[in-house]
Amino acid sequence: MASTSQPSWVMSLPLGEPAVGTSLQTWLYQSLREAILSGRLPAGSKLPGTRALAGHYAIARGTVQAAYQQLLSEAYVEARAGSATRVCEVLPEATLQAGYVQRKVVPDVALSRTAPATGWIERLEAITPIFARRTVTPGLRPFFPHRGDVGAFPVDLWRKLHIQQLRSSRAATLLDSDPQGLPVLREAIAGYLAVARGVQVSAGQVLVLNSVQQGLDLCLRLLVPPGGQVWLEDPGYPGARQLIEVAGYTPVHVPVDEQGMRVQEGMRRAPKAALAYLTPSRQAPLGSELSPARRMALLRWAAGSGAYIFEDDYDSEYRFIAKPIPALRSMDAASQSVILAGTFSKLLFPSIRLAYLVLPPHLLECFTRAAALTARHANSLSQAVLAAFIQQGHFDRHVRRMRKLYALRAEALSEAAARHWPGLIEVPPIRAGLDVACRLLLDDEAQACARIAEAGVDVMPLARYCHQPLPAGMVLGFAPYDEASIFEAAQAVEKVLRQ
Template sequence: MSRISRQISLPFIRIDRRDARPVYEQLYEGMREAILNGRLQPNDRLPATRLIAEELGVSRNIVVIAFEQLLMEGYIRSKAGAGSFVEAMDAIPPAPRAGRRPLPGRRVEGEFVRRLNEVVLQRNIDREETAPFQTSQPAFDAFPFAVWSKLAARVYRYLDFQHLGYEDAAGALPLREAIADHLRVNRGVECDASRILIVNGTQQALFLAAQLLLQPGDQFWIDDPGYVNARFTFLLHGGVACPIPVTGEGTDIDYACQRYPNARLAYLTPSHQHPVGGTLPLAQRLKLLAWARDRRLWIIEDDYDSELRYRGKPIPALQGLDAHGNVIYIGTFSKVLFPALRVAYMVLPDQAVFQSFRSLKALNDRQSAIVDQLILTDFIKEGYFHRHLRKMRSIYSARLQCLLEELETHLSEYLSFTDPAAGMHLAVYFKRPVDEDRLLQAAADKGLILLSLREYTIGACRRPGILLGYSSFPEDKIRQAVRTLKSIFSSLHPLPKIS
């Protein structure tokens, strides 16, 4: 005997006229919830749409729309001449009832996830705050937003003349040409547009390099202290970190060659060592390039802020000295323009290497956003970029000098430092033992952001200290922040009184 479906009424469906949601949406959600929580059982026959409309005091068309959505999503089925019925929902778990704890969901597991959990920094996931002494933030107050908006409006006005399908995975050719011209003249980089790859920030460049150049178990050189996101990216892909001490002139190349002769890759910031400063001298650069030639060592040159030098000319890139195709050059607009732009670039040594990186970029995200590339192209080609760089050098130099003077006046008993004449932050070192955890927390309570050099160090920190970003803050804010920092030091570590 066939089962006769019971027909039910819907007294539990309520329409709230004060609700901003459309009535059909309220009806749809009410019935969907009733199906999921078991109030409406499989094969229950639903009342006719006309009867539901009369009961709720709504238009029949509204009920029809709700039924069509439920039918399309598979919650109900309709049979000509018989009506609408609740579909069997065996494959869909019922919604948890009140008072019942939901079952735990699945976890993402595996060796890659284990490494990810070990290296990820929460501050690189969360929204970045703008407060003294945040590092690596440009002077948003001095950015030419009016110019950028004008260029953006022009790009959008004539957007229909652009190719709006999938672009070359390497990036817009006009932008790559503009970057190549800039690098040849201002950074001494040997390149042309055919070997430049546009990427979504330095981090994507590092991911591509890790995936293509490292095998699990391969050693890589990394400064100690050094850029943590580079180290973490290579560790995530199975690399083995080889910490290289940093001298006053940057990476200790002699130590690296003697201690880790079998390394596959070296990550360096030779023009301005991150995070403590220093420039790798020519003799050390030539020694590194000779070693790379003989040992087939890949060199990742991260030229993240070398154009922000406040005395003398910017130091030419290491890549310009490489005659054997071992250097992969990375540059970014995040530091000189603004991080949200997410436009960086790689200069690859030859066409074979370029095609490998281009292919992986295409598989990764197909291409970077084209509109931002078009705006940036005009910004460079029409001279705004170079004018902005000159302006930023002047502003940052003044802010650095303000910070140095304030530190000398108020914190010289606690901190030692030297004028780096470059960059966007200052590394300062403790002259006496400091409880860093209490210092960082007290600073956070006062609205200051301090980064400890411990975060950038593998193992024990040889020279404890903190980083003080200054580029994003006007001089009055810098003065106020230094005085606040002095009060924190005085409270946590009072100086002995002189009798």
């Protein structure tokens, strides 16, 4: 009975066919009334226009008007001059007794069924997640670490580039794209790495992903045998440690000192490890750099044992006292053992969710296939916008501007610490990054951090990064906070710690 012309209002309200012997007016009235009683048309919802409904079901408009008038007279619907016909907020008592529910609310139900024992689930339950589900607040409180200042990002420029990519002539960006990443973005990343990180690679060796965490997951799946050993810095990035543990691999915690990971200790503990995860350009969280001698020792070990090195280059661009040191990958032209990972979430803004791996040629095909199988591809539109942002020089200007801004805020934190924290917190010279690991000159780290939180200041206990305990400490972020906020928070910390 319905016509082939299907207005959008009518498509969401199928009424079925009239029973034999039932007039069209009665059928329409009863069908609409049933839709109201069942909650398909909830209180306040708008009914289709009489012309659209009549045209869709190929019936006279007067029939529709008569059915609407009957619903109106019985207080199922209401009509106001110049407005659409809507379902009444309050219905007659008889309608309520017939089972009408004004707004259907489906409560949470505790099911008796439990999740299967796969190993993953049990291990997930045993950890405190680094990427916790939490309510996102508009701003962060000092001194929450690992964040940049998104308020300083050129949003208007980004919007302009976004609009350019949405032109009809560029509609291809709205389709599925190459699982390896848009060629134009891979070219831009390769060019950036050559200048900023000393890494000479072709665009064909770049794999665009959603996050460094996704890249590490692919490395574990493809390069490490079940239960295999993986070197980790201790202290180190908790997200990497948790992923390795939950996936069922064996973490080998290698100590870190002022020269970075103690490579000889890693070789002593696990000479046959399949993978080494580390942050050589700026160790997370201590901030040290892997020394040249240890870099060479690490590369020799990987080449001799057949292991791979996962180089997490997460925020090394923000170096304040000198030019950023070259990536470890720049020294690995011969053995092809290093997989370089970088992210734009730290350099631009977290929700961009774009990162990359630089892969040895012999790994490119299997990694691309695995990425396509597990996640298809990263957001094509965001990739196109980022490529334009880099190619037009905006990325380089933004990083240079933020490097200067973060250097000023690092200096402000050092000044605030010298003024307010003698005998409480020892802040080392800040040479790079978004945060700094500090020594706590008090015995109870957990109690001190709890008292600081009660004062409205956020810090991260150093113990969160450690496998083996270290002297009390905490990690403080400075990058997202202006100088006034830094000094105000420093005073609040002093007040609670001196009580």
